[in-house]
Amino acid sequence: MEQRNPTLRSVGWLWFGIAVAVLVVGFRQAIFLTPTDAAQGDAGRIFYYHVPTAMLSLIFPYLNFAASLAYLFWRTRDPLKALSADAFALASAEVAVVYASITLITGSIWGRVAWGIWWTWDARLTSMLLLWLLYVSYLMLRRFSATGQSQTLAAVLSVFAAVDVPIVYMSIRWWRTQHPAPVFGGGPNSGMDKSMLPAFFWNLAAWAIWGIFILIFRFALQRRRQFAEQEAALQAIEASLEIPQ
Amino acid sequence: MTYLHHVLDHLRKDLRLEWRSRDSINGMLFFALLVVVVFGLAFDPAGYPTTTRQISGGVLWVALLFASITALNLSWARELRNQVLEAQRMAPAPASALFVGKALANMLFVLVVEAFLAPIFIVFFNLHVLGNVWLLALILPLGTWALVVNGTFFAALGLRARNRELLLPLLLLPISLPALLAMVQATTGVLTADLDAIQINTWIKQLVGYDIIFTTICILLFETVLNAE
Numbered sequence: 332m333e334q335r336n337p338t339l340r341s342v343g344w345l346w347f348g349i350a351v352a353v354l355v356v357g358f359r360q361a362i363f364l365t366p367t368d369a370a371q372g373d374a375g376r377i378f379y380y381h382v383p384t385a386m387l388s389l390i391f392p393y394l395n396f397a398a399s400l401a402y403l404f405w406r407t408r409d410p411l412k413a414l415s416a417d418a419f420a421l422a423s424a425e426v427a428v429v430y431a432s433i434t435l436i437t438g439s440i441w442g443r444v445a446w447g448i449w450w451t452w453d454a455r456l457t458s459m460l461l462l463w464l465l466y467v468s469y470l471m472l473r474r475f476s477a478t479g480q481s482q483t484l485a486a487v488l489s490v491f492a493a494v495d496v497p498i499v500y501m502s503i504r505w506w507r508t509q510h511p512a513p514v515f516g517g518g519p520n521s522g523m524d525k526s527m528l529p530a531f532f533w534n535l536a537a538w539a540i541w542g543i544f545i546l547i548f549r550f551a552l553q554r555r556r557q558f559a560e561q562e563a564a565l566q567a568i569e570a571s572l573e574i575p576q
Numbered sequence: 577m578t579y580l581h582h583v584l585d586h587l588r589k590d591l592r593l594e595w596r597s598r599d600s601i602n603g604m605l606f607f608a609l610l611v612v613v614v615f616g617l618a619f620d621p622a623g624y625p626t627t628t629r630q631i632s633g634g635v636l637w638v639a640l641l642f643a644s645i646t647a648l649n650l651s652w653a654r655e656l657r658n659q660v661l662e663a664q665r666m667a668p669a670p671a672s673a674l675f676v677g678k679a680l681a682n683m684l685f686v687l688v689v690e691a692f693l694a695p696i697f698i699v700f701f702n703l704h705v706l707g708n709v710w711l712l713a714l715i716l717p718l719g720t721w722a723l724v725v726n727g728t729f730f731a732a733l734g735l736r737a738r739n740r741e742l743l744l745p746l747l748l749l750p751i752s753l754p755a756l757l758a759m760v761q762a763t764t765g766v767l768t769a770d771l772d773a774i775q776i777n778t779w780i781k782q783l784v785g786y787d788i789i790f791t792t793i794c795i796l797l798f799e800t801v802l803n804a805e
Contacts, residue, residue, distance in 0.1 A: 464750040475743045477736040483804035487797050495751050502754040
């Protein structure tokens with residue numbers, strides 16, 4: 332079993348503290364300090380949660396893809412490094428799904444207030460939903476596949492998903508732009524008022540710090556599970572050697 | 577040249593197996609027919625010809641998609657009996673030849689199903705195609721290959737999973753959604769003649785691009801999946 336490193340532990344607690352502190356500042360900025368949006372009222376404040384999580388949910392799949400490629404590269408060359416790459420791939424896929432879910436839910440709440448409907452098949456909404464579906468199917472594969480294979484198969488699926496994401500994005504843009512202009516306006520108003528900037532950036536920073544925290548926390552958990560499995564396998568081998576022939 | 581021989585050998589073997597049992601084609605054909613009947617009952621296609629034209633592209637592809645999923649699992653399950661797959665892994669032939677041969681065989685099976693299903697579909701849905709029918713001869717094979725190449729790959733990927741019948745659609749559908757979008761849009765465009773030629777052309781080009789990209793990845797990664805332990 333890996334020794335628990337006290338320094339890393341205190342760094343982890345410190346990081347957690349910073350994440351909570353910045354989240355609190357971001358909340359104060361977004362809810363109390365920023366002036367109410369003239370067009371949208373208080374419902375517009377969900378913007379400060381929706382947009383940062385949406386931006387971050389597009390970053391975690393890249394981490395997953397990179398870790399999966401690293402896993403496929405190290406699989407036969409250096410199995411121990413490959414295991415840690417796999418743990419990282421799993422952690423980043425889970426965080427990606429969490430952030431994409433938050434984006435979809437907050438966007439849906441905003442849509443209900445601003446548009447009067449929970450969902451529309453607009454280009455951005457659809458591509459975000461497909462991104463979410465791809466990474467949920469990645470997690471399903473990890474759950475269903477036979478032990479011993481699941482890391483390799485998941486890494487292969489991650490390559491497929493990463494190739495699929497740009498295709499999804501382009502084809503859906505093409506699908507929607509050939510229709511008449513969307514009923515509810517193309518996207519967010521281009522550019523942001525200066526009074527919105529502090530709340531936006533505080534929240535972006537807060538969610539980034541928080542995302543990195545849960546990513547590493549999940550990674551450490553998965554590493555510990557892997558070590559426990561190795562330990563169990565080793566003990567089983569040793570026990571089988573002790574049986575008198 | 578030897579690679580091509582290996583592919584042809586695998587293809588011949590799969591075709592002979594299918595010819596002797598005819599499990600896949602019969603199963604797919606009946607399944608697709610049932611899906612078409614269910615949609616026919618739901619929508620009353622004879623009463624509303626315009627609506628029928630608009631939805632029938634989607635209905636046709638949904639029927640084919642679900643039907644091919646039932647057959648794709650079967651095509652690899654055949655290799656499990658008597659440890660045939662283990663023998664394939666030890667064979668000196670390139671692993672991807674096995675994959676390409678099987679994907680081509682599955683493609684032929686689905687094309688046979690389409691050839692039987694298309695007239696039935698037109699009769700049941702009372703379809704009068706408004707666009708250029710011959711374009712469908714291009715769209716159907718391209719769309720079928722997009723489904724079959726990824727489907728064959730993911731069926732192999734989920735072969736040893738706990739419940740592979742459930743896993744295949746869960747993996748195949750999200751990856752195939754852009755291809756499904758392209759083939760449904762192109763087919764509907766031909767049926768209704770709502771889209772002009774340039775738009776249909778672009779959808780077909782997207783399908784071609786999707787086919788090329790995913791065929792390449794499947795061939796590159798198949799050996800990894802076959803030997804994943």
